[in-house]
Amino acid sequence: xxxxxxxxxxxxxxxxxxxxxxxxxxxxxxxxxxxxxxxxxxxxxxxxxxxxxxxxxxxxxxxxxxxxxxxxxxxxxxxxxxxxxxxxxxxxxxxxxxxxxxxxxxxxxxxxxxxxxxxxxxxxxxxxxxxxxxxxxxxxxxxxxxxxxxxxxxxxxxxxxxxxxxxxxxxxxxxxxxxxxxxxxxxxxxxxxxxxxxxxxxxxxxxxxxxxxxxxxxxxxxxxxxxxxxxxxxxxxxxxxxxxxxxxxxxxxxxxxxxxxxxxxxxxxxxxxxxxxxxxxxxxxxxxxxxxxxxxxxxxxxxxxxxxxxxxxxxxxxxxxxxxxxxxxxxxxxxxxxxxxxxxxxxxxxxxxxxxxxxxxxxxxxxxxxxxxxxxxxxxxxxxxxxxxxxxxxxxxxxxxxxxxxxxxxxxxxxxxxxxxxxxxxxxxxxxxxxxxxxxxxxxxxxxxxxxxxxxxxxxxxxxxxxxxxxxxxxxxxxxxxxxxxxxxxxxxxxxxxxxxxxxxxxxxxxxxxxxxxxxxxxxxxxxxxxxxxxxxxxxxxxxxxxxxxxxxxxxxxxxxxxxxxxxxxxxxxxxxxxxxxxxxxxxxxxxxxxxx
Amino acid sequence: xxxxxxxxxxxxxxxxxxxxxxxxxxxxxxxxxxxxxxxxxxxxxxxxxxxxxxxxxxxxxxxxxxxxxxxxxxxxxxxxxxxxxxxxxxxxxxxxxxxxxxxxxxxxxxxxxxxxxxxxxxxxxxxxxxxxxxxxxxxxxxxxxxxxxxxxxxxxxxxxxxxxxxx
Numbered sequence: 001x002x003x004x005x006x007x008x009x010x011x012x013x014x015x016x017x018x019x020x021x022x023x024x025x026x027x028x029x030x031x032x033x034x035x036x037x038x039x040x041x042x043x044x045x046x047x048x049x050x051x052x053x054x055x056x057x058x059x060x061x062x063x064x065x066x067x068x069x070x071x072x073x074x075x076x077x078x079x080x081x082x083x084x085x086x087x088x089x090x091x092x093x094x095x096x097x098x099x100x101x102x103x104x105x106x107x108x109x110x111x112x113x114x115x116x117x118x119x120x121x122x123x124x125x126x127x128x129x130x131x132x133x134x135x136x137x138x139x140x141x142x143x144x145x146x147x148x149x150x151x152x153x154x155x156x157x158x159x160x161x162x163x164x165x166x167x168x169x170x171x172x173x174x175x176x177x178x179x180x181x182x183x184x185x186x187x188x189x190x191x192x193x194x195x196x197x198x199x200x201x202x203x204x205x206x207x208x209x210x211x212x213x214x215x216x217x218x219x220x221x222x223x224x225x226x227x228x229x230x231x232x233x234x235x236x237x238x239x240x241x242x243x244x245x246x247x248x249x250x251x252x253x254x255x256x257x258x259x260x261x262x263x264x265x266x267x268x269x270x271x272x273x274x275x276x277x278x279x280x281x282x283x284x285x286x287x288x289x290x291x292x293x294x295x296x297x298x299x300x301x302x303x304x305x306x307x308x309x310x311x312x313x314x315x316x317x318x319x320x321x322x323x324x325x326x327x328x329x330x331x332x333x334x335x336x337x338x339x340x341x342x343x344x345x346x347x348x349x350x351x352x353x354x355x356x357x358x359x360x361x362x363x364x365x366x367x368x369x370x371x372x373x374x375x376x377x378x379x380x381x382x383x384x385x386x387x388x389x390x391x392x393x394x395x396x397x398x399x400x401x402x403x404x405x406x407x408x409x410x411x412x413x414x415x416x417x418x419x420x421x422x423x424x425x426x427x428x429x430x431x432x433x434x435x436x437x438x439x440x441x442x443x444x445x446x447x448x449x450x451x452x453x454x455x456x457x458x459x460x461x462x463x464x465x466x467x468x469x470x471x472x473x474x475x476x477x478x479x480x481x482x483x484x485x486x487x488x489x490x491x492x493x494x495x496x497x498x499x500x501x502x503x504x505x506x507x508x509x510x511x512x513x514x515x516x517x518x519x520x521x522x523x524x525x526x527x528x529x530x531x532x533x534x535x536x537x538x539x540x541x542x543x544x545x546x547x548x549x550x551x552x553x554x555x556x557x558x559x560x561x562x563x564x565x566x567x568x569x570x571x572x573x574x575x576x577x578x579x580x581x582x583x584x585x586x587x588x589x590x591x592x593x594x595x596x597x
Numbered sequence: 598x599x600x601x602x603x604x605x606x607x608x609x610x611x612x613x614x615x616x617x618x619x620x621x622x623x624x625x626x627x628x629x630x631x632x633x634x635x636x637x638x639x640x641x642x643x644x645x646x647x648x649x650x651x652x653x654x655x656x657x658x659x660x661x662x663x664x665x666x667x668x669x670x671x672x673x674x675x676x677x678x679x680x681x682x683x684x685x686x687x688x689x690x691x692x693x694x695x696x697x698x699x700x701x702x703x704x705x706x707x708x709x710x711x712x713x714x715x716x717x718x719x720x721x722x723x724x725x726x727x728x729x730x731x732x733x734x735x736x737x738x739x740x741x742x743x744x745x746x747x748x749x750x751x752x753x754x755x756x757x758x759x760x761x762x763x764x
Contacts, residue, residue, distance in 0.1 A: 014731035018746045052733020201689030204730035239636065239673050241730065242742075278636050280671030283727070297631035298663075299670040315625055358691030358732035365733050396690065432690045446693055450727075456670075 004042040006083055009059040011125065013048025013208060015365075016055040020072065021045065024056060027072045031079045041083060047212025047247075048204075049125035050366030051112055053384075054094060059125075067092040115382050117344070118368045119352045120168075120328040124212030129247050132254040135215040141260050143334035147223050148268040151334075156227035157183060160330065163338035164350035169195055169286070169323030170398065170427045171503070172349070172416040178320055181310040183228045185318035192225050192233035193314065193321040195291060199238070199283040200399030201450065203430035205354040206324040208366055210237070210244040213328070214251035218274065220327030222261065223334060225272040228320055232273055236291055239278040248276060283400075283454035286428075287502045288313075288321045290456070301456045302502035323428065325354055345371030349415030359396075359432035362387050369414070376410040379433055390435040394518070398427025400447045400454075401507030403514025404440065423514045425507065439536035440519040441526050445473040447511035451504060462505030465496040469512060478539040481527035486516060535596040538581050545572050548593035555585035555594065609641040610652060617656045627657045631667060635674055644675045672727075680715040680722040682760050685739045689728030692736040700736050701725070703750040707757050720761070 008028065012021040025043060032038045049057050054068035060078075065088045067078070074092055081087050094112075118124075127134035135141070147156055161176025182190060194217060198206040210217060221233050237245055252274055255261040263271045277295050284290045285300040292314050294300035313319025329351060333341045342350045349371040355378065358364045362384030369378060375395055379385065386392055394404040403424035405412070412418050416426050434443065452466040469492050472485050493509030500506045516523060525531045532540040545555070551569040563579045566572030574585070586594045616637045620630035634657065638649045645668050654661040668674045686701045705711065708721050715722040731737045734746025738753075745756055 013733075014729065014744055015733035015746065018731065018734055018744050052731075055733065198730075199727065201693075201728035202691045202732055203728065204732060207730045240726070278633065279673075280632055280636070281673035281727070282671050294632065295629065297628040297667070299666055315629075356732060358735065359694040364691070364735070399690070430690065432694060434694060438694060446690070 005037075005040040006042070007061045008041060008043045009061070009125065010043065010045050011047075011049040011051075011055060011057040012045040013050075013052065013055075013211070014204075015048070015052035016057060019056040021056055024058075024070060024072055024075065027075045028079070031075050032083075035079050035084060037079070037083055044128040044131075046125045046127070047129050047210075048208040048366060050121070050208070051094075051363065052365040053363045057094075060088070063088070066094045068094040112363055112365075112367075112382060112384075115377065116368050117352050117370050119332050119344075120209060120216075120325050120354055121212070121366070121368045122332070123216060124208060127213065129212050129214055130250050132215060132251070132258060135213070139335060140215055140331075141219055141255075141258075143331035144219050144222055144260060145266060147226055147334055148266055148270060153183060153227045153229060154180075156223060156334070159338050160227070160333055163333045163341040164345075164348075165326065165329055165333060165341070166349060166416060167323060168325035168329070168353065168428070170401070170425065172426060175322060175326055178310060178322070179224065179227050181308070182318045182320045185311060187318055188229075189317045190228055190230040191314040191317055191319040192221060192228065192230040193291065193295070193319060194221055194233070194235040194324060194327055195286065195288070195321055196235055196237035196241075196244070196324045197279045197286045197291060198241075198324075198428065199286045199454075200401075200428050200430045202358050202432050203356045203399055203428050205356050205366055205429050207238075207241050207244050209324050209328055209354075210241070210248055214244075214248045215255065216328045216331055217248075217324055218251055218255055218261070220330035221274060222265065222272055223330050224320060224322065224327065226270055228318075230320070231271060232275070234275050234277050234295055234314075236277045236279055236285070236295060239280055245276065245278070252276070282456070283450075284456045284502070284504050287504060290502065291321065292319065299456070301458050302504075304501055325429070346413060346415045346418075348417055353414065353426070353429060355429045355431045357383050357431050357433070360386050360390065360435040360437070361433040371415045372413045374411050374413055375405070378414070378431065379410070383433065386433065386435050390437060392433070393436050393438060394434045394440065394443075396424075396432040396434060396443070396511070397430065398425035398507075398510075399430040400450045401425060401503065401510055402427050402430070403510045404434065404443065404518060405514070406518045423510075423517055425510070437534055437536070439477075439532050439534040440515045440522045441473065441532070442477055442534075442536045444512045444515045445470065445477055448473060448508065451508035455504065455508070459499070459501045459505055461496045461499040462501075462508060465492055466505075466508050468492060469496075469509065473512065476523065476526045477532075477537040479526070479530045479537070480539075481523075483527065485527055486520070486523050489513075490516060531597075538583075541581050541583075542576065542597050543574055543579060543581065543583070543586055544595050544597065545574055546593055546595055547571060548591050550591055550593070552591075554588050554590070558584045558588045560584065610649075613638055613641060613649065613652065614656065617653065621657075628659055628663075631657065631659060631664065632671075635664070635668060639674060644678050677715070678719075680719050682720060682740050683722045683724065685724050685726035685729070687726045687729045687731070687735070687737040687739070689726070689732065689735075691728075691732035695735040697736040699750055700738065700748050700753055703753045704738075704757070707754060720764070721757075 051057050056070045058067040058070045081089050157176050157179040165175045166172040196206050282300045285294045287302045290300040290302040309319040345351050352368050352370050354368045367382050394406050396404045409422045419426050448470050452470050455462045457463045493513045496509050549571040556564040561578050563575045564572050650664045688697050729737050736748045737746045
């Protein structure tokens with residue numbers, strides 16, 4: 001194989017794919033052929049690089065040159081100037097502040113990557129996820145070899161415990177401890193599960209990790225299996241992630257072929273195999289006992305604990321369940337040691353956390369930061385702040401089980417305990433930024449709609465209670481709220497939290513309770529003044545025509561109820577009794593003459 | 598009911614039977630492979646028909662009632678045939694914050710169907726998706742396997758019209 005002079009990495013995460021990453025790749029091949037560079041330049045596609053807002057992202061190495069917003073049209077210029085004349089195309093470069101940290105060198109000089117610390121995502125975007133050799137070149141499976149040749153199973157669990165790694169799925173249980181509990185069980189048959197049923201809306205880190213670096217997750221699982229003595233493992237992954245499933249299948253087959261998986265791994269006498277199990281779209285299956293039921297082929301409903309899966313899990317055998325991100329951290333801990341790992345983060349939360357940053361923010365995407373980073377740093381320094389000069393209102397963490405935190409919590413250092421103290425949760429890492437255009441009551445309603453719909457129906461408080469809460473919230477957003485509704489929501493919410501069996505029910509009221517706590521005044525406005533300050537709740541909005549009206553009549557023509565009157569070239573008027581608040585006039589007016597209150 | 602399933606020469610059914618036979622060899626117990634089998638059946642037929650579920654019941658010796666229970670529990674399984682183009686509108690948080698509900702109501706208006714329904718001409722099925730993991734380009738919808746991002750109600754009309762033209 002000829003040695004490549006250049007390596008071009010193209011992101012093909014879902015956002016970049018939509019920006020025609022496949023077509024761009026084809027054009028690159030054609031252009032390279034034309035320039036006679038076909039065998040001198042390697043083109044690889046990677047999983048999500050995380051910088052979704054500036055997609056399509058393309059990295060040219062050597063030199064760590066990062067291009068953004070690349071289209072097919074730009075390719076001839078890049079080939080000619082950069083590859084042939086060695087001058088990067090300035091207009092496409094992503095230019096941000098220059099910074100430095102441990103993992104950022106490979107990503108080049110931009111702020112977005114510079115303030116991150118990529119451990120779980122260390123290979124995402126650097127290697128070709130479908131090529132096991134590239135993973136090997138990045139110290140892949142070295143941790144596995146180290147474990148099999150020089151460590152006893154108990155030492156592995158002890159190392160992970162010492163590193164202070166806590167479950168990244170949300171609850172934050174110490175991983176090493178979980179392994180030790182399972183290893184201690186006498187039953188010779190044990191199972192191991194990777195939870196990749198990423199159900200939180202707005203969270204896509206597990207998907208990106210499996211799409212970008214499936215071998216890290218597999219290696220972590222094999223090491224875990226060695227530590228607890230499991231022979232078989234499962235990856236429970238969403239059926240909605242076909243690319244992730246495909247790459248995982250390929251990676252498993254490659255690992256097996258290379259002797260990292262299967263019988264007698266690396267000649268050590270230790271055997272372990274992994275199977276993929278597809279989920280089928282049930283949010284509650286992220287809960288470990290429900291997930292186990294789903295793998296067993298039943299309805300995914302949780303059951304009471306104890307016994308914990310560590311004692312009696314899959315098929316009644318001791319089972320370890322960890323989230324994708326947790327597994328991805330394992331090889332690094334083994335390679336670089338517990339002391340190094342535990343030097344990162346806060347006192348009780350070690351290492352880094354991956355967040356899916358989305359909502360009203362400039363740089364939407366995936367970020368990995370050390371525990372203890374503040375929300376402000378993530379949102380403003382990495383995320384670039386709020387677009388269109390809008391005002392920050394809240395940040396929602398932890399998906400539908402989490403809470404909304406207002407501005408006063410922006411300097412909270414992120415870790416499991418501080419987020420819990422602030423009234424939210426770490427969760428699996430969804431982070432949605434909300435600006436002044438969103439109504440908090442409506443947000444709470446949105447999340448509750450989700451959990452209400454996803455409630456499995458086993459426990460009455462969750463099944464019926466969330467429904468009643470949703471009815472009250474709907475009433476409030478329609479302008480039919482009455483005195484005492486807030487108190488009723490609080491009472492119901494606290495009751496559901498206390499009396500539900502699993503995490504879904506116990507956390508379902510969180511979005512409502514946290515918005516009441518932090519934005520009570522908005523609830524009161526909705527109920528008493530029948531006003532929605534963000535102008536979101538349709539039942540509470542009034543449209544009025546102001547003095548900017550030129551009398552063009554456009555609004556009059558679109559109004560479905562003929563509620564607008566006025567003769568040409570005079571200011572029109574809306575008859576509030578006839579208005580159904582559909583907003584058509586507001587959208588149609590070209591002169592900003594209609595105000596929404 | 599289940600005992601009366603007639604062995605037809607349907608090639609899809611033959612493939613499903615073959616898949617079940619493989620699963621029987623590898624699985625821990627027959628029930629544990631149920632979800633994988635239902636995935637296969639849906640992949641072959643596009644939905645889970647009563648006939649397919651009966652066939653699974655007989656072969657795997659699982660009561661049809663249990664299969665029905667599992668099939669109705671999970672959102673991914675669909676018990677009615679779908680249209681040629683399945684539109685999944687993402688209603689995840691990131692999309693919601695960026696106006697996914699407007700996109701949804703526009704599609705409902707355009708197609709004159711509700712969520713979960715199929716147009717009378719069997720061209721479009723409308724469904725909601727939890728999160729497509731493409732939050733960077735919210736709001737998003739997926740038509741069959743293709744993702745459309747940074748949507749506006751106007752873009753939606755254009756996209757739907759293109760599909761209508763293709764028929």
